[in-house]
Amino acid sequence: MNSSTDICNNCRAALREKEKGMKVPQHISSGPSSFIPESEILEAMPLGDHTVMLLAEEFSGRMDNLTQVMGLHPHYLQAFLRCQYYLLRMDGPLPLHYRHYIAIMAAARHQCSVLVCQHVQEFEQIGVCSDWLRGLEHCPQRIRNLNEINKILAHRPWLITKDHIQALVKTGEHSWSLAELVHAVVLLAHFHALASFVFGSGINPDPEVAEVTGVADDLCPPAVSGICSCHLTNNGRANDSSPGNTNVGSELEVLMERMKRLQEEREEDEASEEEMFTRFEKEKKESLLVGSGGFDNNKVVPPSPVARFVDDPSFGYQDFARHGEDNLPTFRAQDYSWEDHGFSLVNRLYSDVGHLLDDKFRTACDLTYYNMASHEGVDTSMLRRALFNYVHCMYGIRYDDYDYGEVNQLLERSLKVYIKTVTCYPERTTRRMYESYWHQFRHSEKVHVNLLLMEARMQAELLYALRAITHYMT
Template sequence: RQLGRGPSSFIPVEELLPWGTERAQRQLLIEAFVSMGRVDNITMVMGLHPEYLASFWKRLYLLLHMDGPLPYHKRHYIAIMAAARHQCSYLVGFHVAEFLKVGGNPAWLQGLHCAPQKLRNLSEINKILAHRPWLVTKEHIEALLKTGENSWSLAELIQGLVLLTHYHSLASFVFGCGINPEAEPEGSHPFQPPSPRSCQSSPASEDGVSGSSGKDAMQEVEVLMARMKLLQECQLEEEGVTQEEMETRFELEKTESLLVAPSVDIAEHVLPPDVLCFVEDPEFGYKDFTRKGEQAPPTFRAQDYTWEDHGYSLINRLYPDAGQLLDEKFQVVYNLTYNTIAMHSGVDTTMLRRAIWNYVHCVFGIRYDDYDYGEVNQLLERSLKVYIKTVACYPEKATRRMYTHFWRHFKHSEKVHVNLLLLEARMQAALLYALRAITRYMT
């Protein structure tokens, strides 16, 4: 089958291989090759941000290869279940091969109905965390911990939940960056994932920014720079908005986010049987609550259950090291900056990064009392909001056109940076809902 050229169907291969300029990046790719015998396409694209990639690998190594409550083959099976929820055949194919490598039973790969009941019991919480994490309750936790011979221990469940949220979010990254499947080496497992849908929906004309649209794109950058400057000045002068006003702005942004959706002409693609067999209730998705008359997710006040004060310590208690590595990765991506915006350097991008992170949390119903959601509207243009919401909530609908149309004058590495923020903000949001449910169950 025809593969897109290079690791991504959105990013030219030359952009991913600046060998002469980035020694740290080159060193990381060599390490990957030595440890795994290959460099996968996710690594190639993440390698644009070596500091993040190093911390991503540490977490991945802990999840899949270090001692933990779950046996290795079950970890890969959970990864397959999670990736299948978003139709991510790239990740499903990779973990099918890994599952067999570590001695998993090939019969389980016929579908979820052939897996042990204990793993099948995860199906419900997998579905909810992937699409509507605000629906997770302590009853879901109780059902998993108290099911007789198929019950999960709390430590196993924590590892399972971290795996599920990790792979839901990684599916967002795969689709958001148009990651291509690798060519299969000879003698490997014959799973043939299709290229991301985005390959097929990308006429070459969308590649570049030229003529009048080039001028528009330049102007977009200048407008964004001016708005950031203005907001920074206003913050210094403003006496402080009332709490009620802040709440109103959040609710407004959350309601508006319901109207931000990919265009209806994006065809629903048929799930390949080798992915569909791992999915129960394939119709269940994020989009359902946006139908007329239905409510947005209930608001989760971040101050009531924070990652720093609650989530982190709960994970660390039940799954040592994982809390530390998760926290490090959230911090690395949130603080990652090169102080550049498109062709400008020496720019403080904190405000922009925070707006992206908080907008992801907003579409999942999480509100920060001390954040003015008016900034989101000022800093994130509509095409960027459509892209963020699509990649965070239904990544399988992401297209190259969406990727091309936001921040048209920005570098590919900056767009990948947006995807890293999305990956981690999305994972943290889902984890907060899951950990809050566990805390409620325990108390």
């Protein structure tokens, strides 16, 4: 156990390093987020009685940092908590300790120590199979067999085929039933996407979780001044807010005008099917040019405390539309959609979870307060759909009825960089990226962006995985 004396010694050691002139992590924020002022989070709309009841069951009434930031949108928070509670606590194909271990494996793919520590603590409290926390090599072969689908789902879900499903379902004594596999896949997708929200919103570690004991000590060291190294720049200092766009005053007006013009063009002249396809292909290829500056996609990630839960750490995101690779067919949403195919398959194999997932997807996409920054009475549906569909476009998913020309009109380059980083390699997200777009918008509006990115990513992963399961079954 880490005593107050140990924490004081850690602080003194850090001060000594600073006196020597060495760079040490700087204090960012003692609140729930290193990106959002604590005062804005505390002033959020009050939570409804049902949400409070869910919190009492899940967290003994205490709201962790992640939940506090999500609480900026209480209606969504309720749908999220209801779904997560069902996945982790209620009757289902998988035993409880499996569920939390799968959550650890999923979060570790993105080095998301906030989530890893939380579920290491949950796993310890169950009180079984504690050796598993020493690393993947200490858990059963049956769990280790999930490594392949975990890494592919996290980084390149379009590569999943019915062969991956068959390898898990037909492996003798280590085999998974289809119901168990669907539960596992939903958990993996849920926590991959949740890692995107954690990094995108600058969620700070929870001091209570960081004080877990036993095997978790080296994974979750005591939080000093709320520091979370994932939000620091390469030189170890917190990112300064120095927006590159000096014409901030007109940014909102330009966006509003574009939305108005696009709506008028929609009503006047509908693009042909061929033109819609051309615009999708153009946007898909242009997404190649949007990168997370300063990072090498092929560079091996350095070891971290959560590396023990990661197999093949060098496997990472690669663009769906890579130069010279035309062999990957576009995933047509009309051929396999969540509404017409994925929902029914999930509900059939894992009772009721389809309804909870559907409610969460719809709540994030339909959520609106009819305002944009200082403007009220605004229909934001066009902007919300552009955000959601841009994520799916990067994952090679195309909607025949959507004009992808709207994406380029509505999403500025700095926002595209942020979206791609948060969605594809969230561990690289910085405060500078968060502050580089929509300078006039409220933090709650940027959190809504992160909710849309999280749900779009989760749905994309599920579509590829569930399609593969369907192919295996037929």
